[in-house]
Amino acid sequence: MTSGMKNSVKYDDVSPALRVPPAEQKIGTPSRVWRIRADSWEFLGYALRQLSGRPSGPGATQESGLLGQILRATALLDSVEPYWAFPGPGVMKRLSGLIRAGLYQEALDLVDGIRARTWRPRPEQPAPGLSDSADVGAPEAAETAVERPRFEVLVVDDIPEHDGEALKSDMLAQRRPADAFSYDVNVVSSYEDALVALLLNADIQACVLRPGFAITASGPLGSDLRRFVSRYVEDGLERLRPIDRILRLAERIAELRPELDVYLVADVAIEGLAGSLTRRFARIFRREDRLDLHLSLLAGVAARYETPFFTALQEYSRRPASVFHALPISRGGSVGNSPWIRDMADFYGQNLLLAETSATSGGLDSLLDPHGSIKKAQALAARAFGAHKTFFVTNGTSTANKVVHQAIVAPGDIVLVDRNCHKSHHYALMLSGAQVAYLDAYPLDRYSFYGAVPLESIKKMLLDYRRAGRLDDVKMITLTNCTFDGIVYDPERVMAECLAIKPDLVFLWDEAWFAFAGFHPVYRRRTAMAAAARLEAQFRDPGYRLQFAEQARELVDPVTGEPAADEAWLGTRLIPDPAKARLRVYATQSTHKTMTSLRQGSMIHVFDQDFEQLNGEAFREAYMTHTSTSPNYQILASLDIGRRQAELEGFALVQKQADLAVSIAQAVARNPLLKRYFRILGARQLVPERFRETGYSMPLSQGLSDFDEAWRCDEFVVDPSRLTLDISLTGIDGDTFKHDHLMDKYGIQVNKTSRNSVLFMTNIGTSRSAVAYLVEVLVKLAESFETEKRQLGPRGLRALEARISALSSDPPALPDFSRFARRFRAGTNTDGNLRAAYFATYQDGATEYVDPAELADRVEAGQEVVSAGFVTPYPPGFPILVPGQVITGNALAFMAALDTREVHGFDPALGYRVFTSAWLAAD
Template sequence: MPGPGFPGGIWRQRADDWEFLAQAARQLAGSAPGHPGSAVLAECLRRLDRLEPLEAYWAFPGPGQVGRIRRCLRDGDFRAALGLAEATARRLGPVPGGNPGEEAPEAPERHSFEVLVIDDVSPAERALLQESMHRLRHASDQFTYTVNVVPSVEDALMAVLLNPEIQACVVRPGFANRSRARLDPGLAGYLGTVAGADLEQLAALPRTLRLAEGIAALRPELDLYLVAAVAIEEVAGSLASRFRRVFRWQALQELHLSILAGVAERYETPFFDAVRRHSQRPAGVFHAMPVSRGTSVTTSKWIGDLGGFYGLNLFLAETSTTAGGLDSLLDPHGSLRAAQVKAARAFGAQRTWFVTNGTSTANKIAIQSIVAPGDVVLVDRNCHKSHHYALMLAGARVAYLEAYPLDEYSVYGAVPLENLKRMLLDYRRAGRLEEVKLVALTNCTFDGIVYDVHRVMAECLAIKPDLVFLWDEAWFAFGAFHPVLRRRTAMAAARRLEQDLAGPEAAARYAEQAAALHDAATGEPLEDELWLRTRLVPDPARTRVRVYATQSTHKTLTALRQGSMIHVYDRDFNRLNAESFREAYMTHTSTSPNYQILASLDAGRRQVELEGFELVQRQVDLAGSIAAAVERQPLLRKYFRILGPGDLIPPACRQDPPHGAGAVGLAELDRAWRADEFVLDPSRLTLHIGLTGVDGDSFRTSCLMDRFGIQVNKTSRNTVLLMTNIGTTRSAVAYLIEVLVQLAAAFDEEQAGMSPAELQARAARVASLTTAPPPLPDFSRFADRFRSGPDTPDGDLRTAHFLTYREGSCRYLLPEAAARLVDGGEELVSAAFVTPYPPGFPVLVPGQVITREILEYMAALDVREVHGFHPEFGYRVLA
């Protein structure tokens, strides 16, 4: 769980310290003369000492304000201290993660932000520099800003990591390398990885580049500017890819305007603005949609409450026209295209498309654009059902990959890289490798297991250089806005992989490995086991980086329900996929898309470019505070436990001791996310509830939802998944902890009143939830008539599915009858997708052989919603 070396925890501590100072100063100012409250005063001074080094990374209140309050307190001028502390607390606004509408200040007239200047100057020069830049601000500017100055690379990186108000950085040539301040030890190790240990050996230009790269690694959305003392014409070319512009200090006005323009570019929401303008224009409606302009609602005698509930703007923005700047989703050329271009920049993609009917449709679009009938696709059997349906519609030959099972918790993990490599090598050995077109995996899984995306793609491409990858990131859109999590997103990994392949050492690395993996005389590959043991590197001359990611923006970022995106980083998109993607998009996209969903995607993109870092860091910190409370309180430990990497990731796939076992800092988290095959999303908590004696589905409904109004997405038979998100508040976290304490106390009280027989029954329920049930079933196999041959596992989903359209081709079997027939040796073949929801992946697909293990697993499930299974008739099987 996150420890003290996390920015979110430092923000929480900083906000609490300033709130305490305001309250304590009020107490001191109201105390009787001669009774200043020495304990309160001592605590105020202690907190000021803690705040002072931290405030060096903020323009406001800054260490100067800390010093002024300290002097007032030591002089006994408590009223002056109260005025300073209250003014600071008011301006800092709500505590991060506070309740919306409860603590929020009034909206400012103009958005404000901070500009960080990196230069080692004297205090007098620092004040002059700040005054020079502040003097350029004008009341007509769209935004306003304050300037802070730090002296070194380390201080700059610390400020960028700690201060979410920073939106632009200005680098001046006099900066130092190392900080003279005492850095937070939990963050210093991580920043050392970012800055590098060889700063002192670098010349001026490489050192400047290193600083720019370090800032971009932490927060790539920030605008960087360089103020050079040398001939800027000579350095501009070398630095153009790292800095937005290069200036001489004499061009201070241009720097000011550029800073405002850079923030304005991220703030702009082309499509949201177009929708708002449309809603404010007078119009006569002579097209489809009576609800447009709201007249069918506002003039109604019976549904006026619909307008009262949703508000008039919803209907004023409704239209079926693409005129007036609204653009067409199916053929965007204006505001919508501009919005998608901005989204691609925000998420690190080459191209981005908006989708208004969820990631289920995004997956279908991506798969249909890549896969032709007969292409082999390697796919995680436990991926979302939309992939299975898409592969069936595309006519793919599907080869299912097995994730590692977590039988104790009735949860599937992720697909080990060894499984993936082994299947590719099996196809190579069978002479069918050329037929393999796509690998589709879920990153991160519903339960928060995250792949090493870069390594998976690199090693697979070493076996087949033209593989295409589809990463379902329905639950991981937020990962792009955290410096540690970002490296395992599909787009960041694709960009890094392409950079690796373009590096000067790539060809030499490949040549050396190729010589070790191939027979010197024949050039044929050596045994597969050697390939499996080797960390493979791809051939830079033949490898094509082709990566697609689908994201449920609405699940983890701000967007209306069903708002999703498709991100593409495909070197060959224009040459190989542009037309098929367009046709797939046309096939699955509505001609009447919801403009409110599209506008929310545009606004959500603005949010994450300007404050995503802060919001995601906060959600990680709040998850850590939940985990800490469960671990710390004896009553909670009696019934609950947060599962960590040691529980959810096999030892061979993680470091030892596992990250997350106890409090860790950012450096420890970063090491795991760089090295481990699988890691856990730190914002997602799997709560083990087996010792309560209540199964997961009952706990979700009767304990959490019905009694306390707490909603969760997913349970297993003995776990509940708790997810923080960018909207989670400190108050919500406190409420959850309070509820868990009340439940634990209720379980204690309930047991105290039980009879011996009741205690025995409860012990039996606990035993059933804390011992392994029937093992999670692997994918059995496709029936022989749907397979290509005995040497490879792929099957023809489409033929099996459409076979069921023939009259008399299917029959129904209740579970008991199916079990008797299977035990008697009869081969039963599923005619349908059978999908428990949640988690939403099929246990059976058309053409799959039904086994006893599958039937036992289905019988042990505790979910109430199972798609494709009819309670009255049972399983549909091929006759």
């Protein structure tokens, strides 16, 4: 064996995707193609480097084995690369020819050039071996080495290959060195190929549709991809007129990648088509309008690239100015000449100081009264997230939630709210003076956290209020989508069925952890804004109205007009009356949690058909109430930038973050050592079976089609980018595992734990290296646990087994919300007045502290003891008690069993703060 063979890659070491005979190569799971494609090119470079440096002769057998792996890799790439403009069919043919001819060094040079241009930051220069390739969209000859963003344009047209190359060359000839962006062109021949390209190739930023394309994909598709694509391909497409096929494809593109610009190029009399097609296409051209098409492609991307406020802030920082108002730090005035704090400028940089200013400075607009760059930036964000309006918030979603509650809710209005929601909602409801009706989410007792609120529970509470004659008082419902632990609702179904009972109900969806979801076709359908848009379209559909009329005959007595028994309503998937239902939907998102933004950057998205008529003024006043008059302009600029990134590469980044999470879950499940101590919890553990039609536990690990099916059908699903790691078999509680093992030893940061679990989250910034490091750390920890166990004596082993048993067994059940004390309740329902209870504690003699043991004795003796404050343990992070709530033995037992370092609202030295019996008894 030669020295070169010592480092050669064995076939078994290659990605499983490559272990397929060339004749059977098909495109597999779309969510993994980005990784498989990169790995395949990397492997080719490695393997060709081995062959290029090896003398022929004695190593022929080994060379043959390595060559077989190379041929498998190229066969896989041959099935994938047609959906990318670069490197293109001409280069792929040349590469295959060089390999077959044994010209391995030339093949290596070609592969290195492809990899350099595709996966590394680079100036736009022809890569080695590519400069004479007209078919790959090589950069313009006149270009210099100036970096410009590059994207791909997908053309859908069934034309011969040589005509396709001529079409690409013709389009690329329009590019100029002065263009702000550059692009490559790829031509696919069919409806299905277009959908596949959009799923696989995140570089596509525009689509050009031309009449005459076929329906069926030109190559074989794997079963997962075939199943997913089939959901977007209607029967009978081949019988439609070309223009109707084009319209259907345009609609499907909008479903999959709504951020893309779609253009129509036709030879027909486009003047007659324009009026009926403008909603589906950015613009319509005749074939000879090459330059206008080129300029439109650039303008479309420029419209998404635009960042009005960030640009204005940059321009402001470059202007000379003398500051004679507040902010000594502005322009670095109080920093630059100081011998004591100049390290601040060294650390943060000069631009931060130059850009620090206030709303009184010209050209930068006011967040509280936007008319310029901020107003435009918010309008662009509304477009990106599918909202009617979007408002920027610079002090977090806690404030965003308070704004919406105050804008919608007046004192005395009833609000249905998940008791497990973020504490900002509870405080907002207290401030607003609402009558709060708490909904209980289903409990996950073993892991000491809640799931989500079943739709049946929501419907039952609304029907209870209808039966009590108080439904008109119910104003809003507040739910968390998705929860901290990744449980995701079906907002479309929830809103539809609630509106069937109360047509004017307002919805607040706390999507603090879900801002990224609007930029992936599967995730998007479970966002509040997308669900509202689909419902709005359904309400306009005559067929939907007929469905409602048919159901109404079953649920409403035709003679008396009275509704049928509640049981019938609970057992039916309700359809709202489209003539009465009003879509009033609000979503609050922590942009900084899951997208690119500085800390505390958040947004409020509004899809409210009655906003200006019923809520506009109140919303603006609430926004004024809770928004600082001195907002941080750096946060605003980062929100503008984050929106740009989401529109231009959000699809790729979200697909990557989900896929990387799946790779972690699979690593834990497949490693024999890791399985002894760890388990990733899937839907089967986190979502009870009655809420799952599909039965999938980790659907994305099986493929995009299963992922899509679960997210279409199941009442609750689990976000695959959230990984709840069960650590009970380690014998270590979650808080200790987080601090002592992950953070202190290895610098791995996590946000949430429970008594026996740790939550890992991938995000759009997660790298493959970070994933590999996490898996490596888990293996090291498992090895250390093995070593420690071997060194334990009988007593130590018994102690370890006792800890494992305690963490593996069910603790005291999570306490449901009990009830508000009668003094704070209105009527016979369960709602109570948080505001009255909260401010009652200000009265002298109204409250006292009681230690846990005495409190438990009082409750056990049957005395009604009422909490005077919020008691929120971290973890699990939800309020066990709220002001005015009757304390139960279940709540106290749960608190006693928790081993937490931080409990808000509980004083270890004094105990619980409760209302005195004398005060409660007084009038």
